[in-house]
Amino acid sequence: MQFKTNRLSSVIEWGSLLLSTAIVCFFIAVIIWEIFSKGFSVLSWEFTTMVPKEGMTSGGILTPIIGTVLLTLITSAFAVPFGICCAIYLNEYAENTWVTRTIRAAIRNLSGVPSIIYGLFGLALFVQALNFGTSLLAAGLTLGLLSLPYIITTTEEALKRIPNSTREAALAVGATKFETIKDVVIPSAMSGILTGIVLTLSRAAGETAPILFTGAAFYINGSSGYVNQEFMALPYHLYMLSTQHQSIDQVRPIAYGTALVLVIVVFLLNLTAFYIRYKYRKDEN
Amino acid sequence: MNYKSRITLDIVFKVVFKATGYLVLALLGGIFAMLIYNSISFFLDVKPFDFFTGMEWAPTAKNPKYGMLPLILSTTLVTFGAMLIAIPLGIGTASYIAIYAKPRVKNILKPTIEMLAAIPSVVIGFLGIVVLSPGIADLADLPNGLNALNGAILLAVMALPTIITVAEDAIHAVPNAYKEASYGVGANRWQTLRKVIIPAAAPGVITAIMLGVGRAIGETMTVLMVTGNAALMPTGMFDSVKTMTATIAIEMGEVPYQTTHYYALYAIATVLFFMTLFANIVGEFFINRFRKYHAV
Numbered sequence: 241m242q243f244k245t246n247r248l249s250s251v252i253e254w255g256s257l258l259l260s261t262a263i264v265c266f267f268i269a270v271i272i273w274e275i276f277s278k279g280f281s282v283l284s285w286e287f288t289t290m291v292p293k294e295g296m297t298s299g300g301i302l303t304p305i306i307g308t309v310l311l312t313l314i315t316s317a318f319a320v321p322f323g324i325c326c327a328i329y330l331n332e333y334a335e336n337t338w339v340t341r342t343i344r345a346a347i348r349n350l351s352g353v354p355s356i357i358y359g360l361f362g363l364a365l366f367v368q369a370l371n372f373g374t375s376l377l378a379a380g381l382t383l384g385l386l387s388l389p390y391i392i393t394t395t396e397e398a399l400k401r402i403p404n405s406t407r408e409a410a411l412a413v414g415a416t417k418f419e420t421i422k423d424v425v426i427p428s429a430m431s432g433i434l435t436g437i438v439l440t441l442s443r444a445a446g447e448t449a450p451i452l453f454t455g456a457a458f459y460i461n462g463s464s465g466y467v468n469q470e471f472m473a474l475p476y477h478l479y480m481l482s483t484q485h486q487s488i489d490q491v492r493p494i495a496y497g498t499a500l501v502l503v504i505v506v507f508l509l510n511l512t513a514f515y516i517r518y519k520y521r522k523d524e525n
Numbered sequence: 526m527n528y529k530s531r532i533t534l535d536i537v538f539k540v541v542f543k544a545t546g547y548l549v550l551a552l553l554g555g556i557f558a559m560l561i562y563n564s565i566s567f568f569l570d571v572k573p574f575d576f577f578t579g580m581e582w583a584p585t586a587k588n589p590k591y592g593m594l595p596l597i598l599s600t601t602l603v604t605f606g607a608m609l610i611a612i613p614l615g616i617g618t619a620s621y622i623a624i625y626a627k628p629r630v631k632n633i634l635k636p637t638i639e640m641l642a643a644i645p646s647v648v649i650g651f652l653g654i655v656v657l658s659p660g661i662a663d664l665a666d667l668p669n670g671l672n673a674l675n676g677a678i679l680l681a682v683m684a685l686p687t688i689i690t691v692a693e694d695a696i697h698a699v700p701n702a703y704k705e706a707s708y709g710v711g712a713n714r715w716q717t718l719r720k721v722i723i724p725a726a727a728p729g730v731i732t733a734i735m736l737g738v739g740r741a742i743g744e745t746m747t748v749l750m751v752t753g754n755a756a757l758m759p760t761g762m763f764d765s766v767k768t769m770t771a772t773i774a775i776e777m778g779e780v781p782y783q784t785t786h787y788y789a790l791y792a793i794a795t796v797l798f799f800m801t802l803f804a805n806i807v808g809e810f811f812i813n814r815f816r817k818y819h820a821v
Contacts, residue, residue: 257620264618348805349553357556449745482654483750492655499651
């Protein structure tokens, strides 16, 4: 074989890597451009502060915004304490027994379970067995279950980064194990925990499949906000406007506006997480 | 606080923490029990053989048919199509980021790809309807572009961030000594990538692919919105298909409680559960092998 490498073939070879990266970037650019360019003209103060009117063909999207905010609050009220406690157990208390390994395997598997199956479980457990009915509460708890494995995993990773010497120092001055965790370990791991929570909630806010049968409604008259009633949510609203509405072409601008608001909410949550990470890192240095 | 109450608090919280750990087990057990219980109720009415090999899914017909083969094939077709697009693009991009990109480019690319992962599936599905569907209809001269190809492209877009991130980590974790040894014997950068780095990172790359497969199989909203939802045996990428997830999402809202049809949807969910479980277990197997050899 000749020693000199073929210029052309190396250009093609590296070009293929560059090309695949370019295609991926092109996908992202199309998504962002389409949503922002067509959604931006719809976006206005009225759009976000008015309830849907005339069969959702005019007016704003206040009701779905309120629904999504309340839903996310219920989700976090359930999943955050539960997830953090479980992560504390796994990282601070649990010994490496078969039970612990089973719990870890269960968490890994739960994070791979399709969201529609969480929807079915929410329907069977909260809506039917516990008799909450199709409601904000049932849907929020279902999303809470879905979020749980992510919160546990990210919290545990944050706890792992705290060196053992920190814990030993607290124990040595007479703190109990619980006090060590509450006053020393959790505060030092706070940035990692918060980042995980915000990212998980941004996922939960955009989920649609789990709320399909657990409480999301096509239309609610006026503003809703009762935990025992059905609600409107941004992702479900977008799904309805783009596939189920009787005059799809007429509501298309509203659908673009809804998609833009949803994307902005998710991006803002992601930026918040990014900021938390950045700020705490800077403080540590 | 006095000493005694501090100790009590310590013990109480130890129990609380432990209980939450066990509740996670109960959650997975609960999901599993729900799926199995309802599936058994279904199989009391319909023979498992008819369910798995039936060519027709018509639960609302006068003479209902519960054959899930068209649904499994639809899911397989869409997932396979998605992987055909996402695997080369994902590995190409991951290699580019891990080896070729300058730190400045890397610092832009990685958050951008993470941003793609953050976009809700319903938004991707919406774009499939308004952008991709007219495009496919024009190119292939069809009345509409709501078919398996549309779903496959969108699922590829959704699986890409997972594949790129995990594969990039694996490629990045290959020890530098491998690279240096390869350069040392005169290989160029491309040869080193193809013959040394990718094979060394292969278990991690396979994990990336399996996680992408698991995500594609379980994805509901995008396929529900763009694949047309006709429960027929698929014959090609331009056919309208109805995946397992879409079937559950559409029919669960309309079906009366505790009928054979209702149980049938849980039986589909059980099959779906095991398919994604299998993909994740295979992925986990390979990442463990990767960790063993490279001690990441």
